[in-house]
Amino acid sequence: MKLLPGLRARWDEISVRERRLVLGAVALMLGALLWWVAVAPALATLRGAEGQHRLLDARLQQMLRLQAQAKALQAQPRMSYDDTRRAIEASVQSLGPVAQLTVAGDRATVTLKAIAPDAMAQWLMQARLNARVVPGEARLVRNATGNWDGTLVLSLGAQ
Secondary structure: OOHHHHHHHHHHHOOHHHHHHHHHHHHHHHHHHHHHHHHHHHHHHHHHHHHHHHHHHHHHHHHHHHHHHHHHHHHOOOOOHHHHHHHHHHHHHOOHHHEEEEEEOOEEEEEEEEEOHHHHHHHHHHHHHHHOOOEEEEEEEEOOOOOEEEEEEEEOOOO
16 A cells, blocks of 8 residues: 555656656557457457358358258158168169178168278268168278278168
């Protein structure tokens, strides 16, 4: 508390010109502090808002497309076990020698050897749309050529 009276006495001793300089320096420091704490972060957020908005709009459009696709799949009539099995066999045959199908009960195991990532993605999409199956279990590894090796287990039960 002794500091305040000492500062007040020192303030009274300095000239008007020095007081103005001290007040100007304090005002400058407060202005800089206000800029760094409040204004600059708000401006940075405002500058990045448009790009963030575009990114979020693109994600929303993708989610809406996926939602429409999911609703279309749900609206399709259910397939019997035999129809599902025939459809998955046909889709695996379309892959050629890189894929082998083994069916045991209501599970189909697809063994893949050196399948290109694009071909596998196309096949998975085809299997989902035509046979209405999705992998329940996947054990895949990328080989030295960048292709996939491994197995996918699909459920063939009535959908």
